[in-house]
Amino acid sequence: xxxxxxxxxxxxxxxxxxxxxxxxxxxxxxxxxxxxxxxxxxxxxxxxxxxxxxxxxxxxxxxxxxxxxxxxxxxxxxxxxxxxxxxxxxxxxxxxxxxxxxxxxxxxxxxxxxxxxxxxxxxxxxxxxxxxxxxxxxxxxxxxxxxx
Numbered sequence: 521x522x523x524x525x526x527x528x529x530x531x532x533x534x535x536x537x538x539x540x541x542x543x544x545x546x547x548x549x550x551x552x553x554x555x556x557x558x559x560x561x562x563x564x565x566x567x568x569x570x571x572x573x574x575x576x577x578x579x580x581x582x583x584x585x586x587x588x589x590x591x592x593x594x595x596x597x598x599x600x601x602x603x604x605x606x607x608x609x610x611x612x613x614x615x616x617x618x619x620x621x622x623x624x625x626x627x628x629x630x631x632x633x634x635x636x637x638x639x640x641x642x643x644x645x646x647x648x649x650x651x652x653x654x655x656x657x658x659x660x661x662x663x664x665x666x667x668x
Contacts (some may be wrong), residue, residue, distance in 0.1 A: 525551055526554065527554070527579045527584070529554070530584065531585075542620065543584070543643065543649070546650075547651045547654065549654050554581065559594055559598045560592055560593045562584075562600060564600075583614065584613045584614065587617055609632070610663070610664045610665075613631070620638065637653075
Protein backbone atom coordinates (compact mmCIF):
# COMPACT_ATOMS: atom_id res chain seq x y z
CA UNK A 521 0.00 0.00 0.00
CA UNK A 522 1.40 3.39 -0.93
CA UNK A 523 2.14 5.94 1.76
CA UNK A 524 -0.06 8.92 0.91
CA UNK A 525 0.68 12.43 2.12
CA UNK A 526 -1.30 13.47 5.15
CA UNK A 527 -3.18 16.76 5.31
CA UNK A 528 -4.16 18.96 8.23
CA UNK A 529 -7.40 20.84 7.59
CA UNK A 530 -7.85 23.77 9.97
CA UNK A 531 -11.46 24.91 9.74
CA UNK A 532 -13.93 26.08 12.39
CA UNK A 533 -17.05 25.88 10.21
CA UNK A 534 -18.41 22.31 10.37
CA UNK A 535 -20.26 22.72 7.05
CA UNK A 536 -16.97 23.64 5.34
CA UNK A 537 -15.27 20.64 6.98
CA UNK A 538 -17.95 18.31 5.60
CA UNK A 539 -17.79 19.98 2.19
CA UNK A 540 -14.00 19.62 2.05
CA UNK A 541 -14.04 15.98 3.12
CA UNK A 542 -16.83 15.21 0.64
CA UNK A 543 -14.86 16.94 -2.13
CA UNK A 544 -11.82 14.76 -1.36
CA UNK A 545 -14.02 11.65 -1.56
CA UNK A 546 -15.69 12.83 -4.78
CA UNK A 547 -12.26 13.48 -6.32
CA UNK A 548 -11.32 9.92 -5.24
CA UNK A 549 -8.31 11.14 -3.28
CA UNK A 550 -7.23 8.81 -0.50
CA UNK A 551 -5.08 11.19 1.55
CA UNK A 552 -5.65 10.98 5.29
CA UNK A 553 -7.09 14.28 6.47
CA UNK A 554 -6.81 15.30 10.10
CA UNK A 555 -9.21 18.07 11.11
CA UNK A 556 -8.45 20.79 13.65
CA UNK A 557 -11.59 22.79 14.44
CA UNK A 558 -9.77 25.93 15.57
CA UNK A 559 -6.34 27.50 15.63
CA UNK A 560 -5.41 26.30 19.11
CA UNK A 561 -6.24 22.70 18.19
CA UNK A 562 -4.12 23.07 15.03
CA UNK A 563 -1.14 24.27 17.06
CA UNK A 564 -1.60 21.45 19.58
CA UNK A 565 -1.60 18.98 16.68
CA UNK A 566 1.43 20.50 14.97
CA UNK A 567 3.48 20.71 18.17
CA UNK A 568 2.39 17.24 19.33
CA UNK A 569 0.79 18.46 22.55
CA UNK A 570 -1.73 16.72 24.78
CA UNK A 571 -3.88 14.20 22.88
CA UNK A 572 -1.72 14.71 19.74
CA UNK A 573 1.53 13.59 21.38
CA UNK A 574 1.59 10.23 19.55
CA UNK A 575 3.31 11.03 16.22
CA UNK A 576 2.47 7.58 14.85
CA UNK A 577 -1.22 8.34 15.21
CA UNK A 578 -0.90 12.07 14.49
CA UNK A 579 2.08 12.52 12.12
CA UNK A 580 3.17 15.92 10.88
CA UNK A 581 1.19 16.73 7.75
CA UNK A 582 2.70 17.14 4.30
CA UNK A 583 0.25 20.02 3.68
CA UNK A 584 -1.87 22.38 5.78
CA UNK A 585 -5.19 23.76 4.50
CA UNK A 586 -5.81 26.78 6.73
CA UNK A 587 -8.85 28.99 7.21
CA UNK A 588 -8.07 32.54 8.34
CA UNK A 589 -11.13 33.78 10.17
CA UNK A 590 -11.51 31.72 13.34
CA UNK A 591 -12.31 32.80 16.88
CA UNK A 592 -9.49 32.78 19.41
CA UNK A 593 -6.27 31.77 17.69
CA UNK A 594 -6.89 32.77 14.07
CA UNK A 595 -5.30 31.46 10.91
CA UNK A 596 -2.77 34.31 10.79
CA UNK A 597 -1.38 33.30 14.19
CA UNK A 598 -1.24 29.62 13.21
CA UNK A 599 0.63 30.63 10.05
CA UNK A 600 3.04 32.85 12.04
CA UNK A 601 3.88 30.05 14.43
CA UNK A 602 4.26 27.42 11.71
CA UNK A 603 6.58 29.57 9.63
CA UNK A 604 8.71 30.58 12.64
CA UNK A 605 9.26 27.03 13.90
CA UNK A 606 12.24 25.17 12.47
CA UNK A 607 10.62 21.74 12.21
CA UNK A 608 7.36 23.10 10.75
CA UNK A 609 8.37 26.00 8.51
CA UNK A 610 8.80 23.93 5.34
CA UNK A 611 5.32 22.42 5.48
CA UNK A 612 3.34 24.07 2.67
CA UNK A 613 0.42 26.11 3.98
CA UNK A 614 -2.48 26.81 1.66
CA UNK A 615 -4.86 29.48 2.87
CA UNK A 616 -8.38 28.27 2.04
CA UNK A 617 -10.72 31.11 2.88
CA UNK A 618 -13.76 33.05 1.78
CA UNK A 619 -11.96 36.34 2.46
CA UNK A 620 -11.43 38.41 -0.65
CA UNK A 621 -9.81 41.22 1.35
CA UNK A 622 -6.55 42.38 -0.21
CA UNK A 623 -5.08 43.01 3.24
CA UNK A 624 -5.73 39.40 4.28
CA UNK A 625 -4.06 38.13 1.12
CA UNK A 626 -1.05 40.44 1.54
CA UNK A 627 -0.60 39.56 5.21
CA UNK A 628 -0.91 35.83 4.47
CA UNK A 629 1.87 35.98 1.89
CA UNK A 630 3.98 38.29 4.10
CA UNK A 631 3.82 35.75 6.92
CA UNK A 632 4.75 32.90 4.59
CA UNK A 633 1.66 31.32 3.02
CA UNK A 634 2.52 29.15 0.04
CA UNK A 635 -0.82 29.73 -1.68
CA UNK A 636 -4.06 31.67 -1.17
CA UNK A 637 -7.25 30.07 -2.49
CA UNK A 638 -10.81 31.30 -2.27
CA UNK A 639 -13.37 28.75 -1.15
CA UNK A 640 -15.59 27.94 -4.12
CA UNK A 641 -19.31 28.41 -3.65
CA UNK A 642 -20.40 25.20 -5.42
CA UNK A 643 -19.59 21.60 -4.57
CA UNK A 644 -18.30 20.98 -8.12
CA UNK A 645 -16.04 24.00 -7.77
CA UNK A 646 -14.75 22.71 -4.45
CA UNK A 647 -14.07 19.27 -5.93
CA UNK A 648 -12.17 20.89 -8.80
CA UNK A 649 -10.03 22.88 -6.34
CA UNK A 650 -9.28 19.71 -4.38
CA UNK A 651 -8.17 17.93 -7.56
CA UNK A 652 -5.92 20.85 -8.48
CA UNK A 653 -4.40 20.91 -4.99
CA UNK A 654 -3.64 17.21 -5.37
CA UNK A 655 -2.27 17.62 -8.90
CA UNK A 656 0.05 20.45 -7.97
CA UNK A 657 1.16 19.79 -4.37
CA UNK A 658 1.36 15.99 -4.52
CA UNK A 659 2.22 15.37 -8.19
CA UNK A 660 4.08 18.29 -9.77
CA UNK A 661 5.64 20.04 -6.80
CA UNK A 662 8.89 18.75 -5.32
CA UNK A 663 8.86 19.50 -1.61
CA UNK A 664 11.92 20.80 0.21
CA UNK A 665 13.78 18.38 2.47
CA UNK A 666 12.35 17.97 5.95
CA UNK A 667 13.46 20.55 8.51
CA UNK A 668 15.65 19.24 11.27
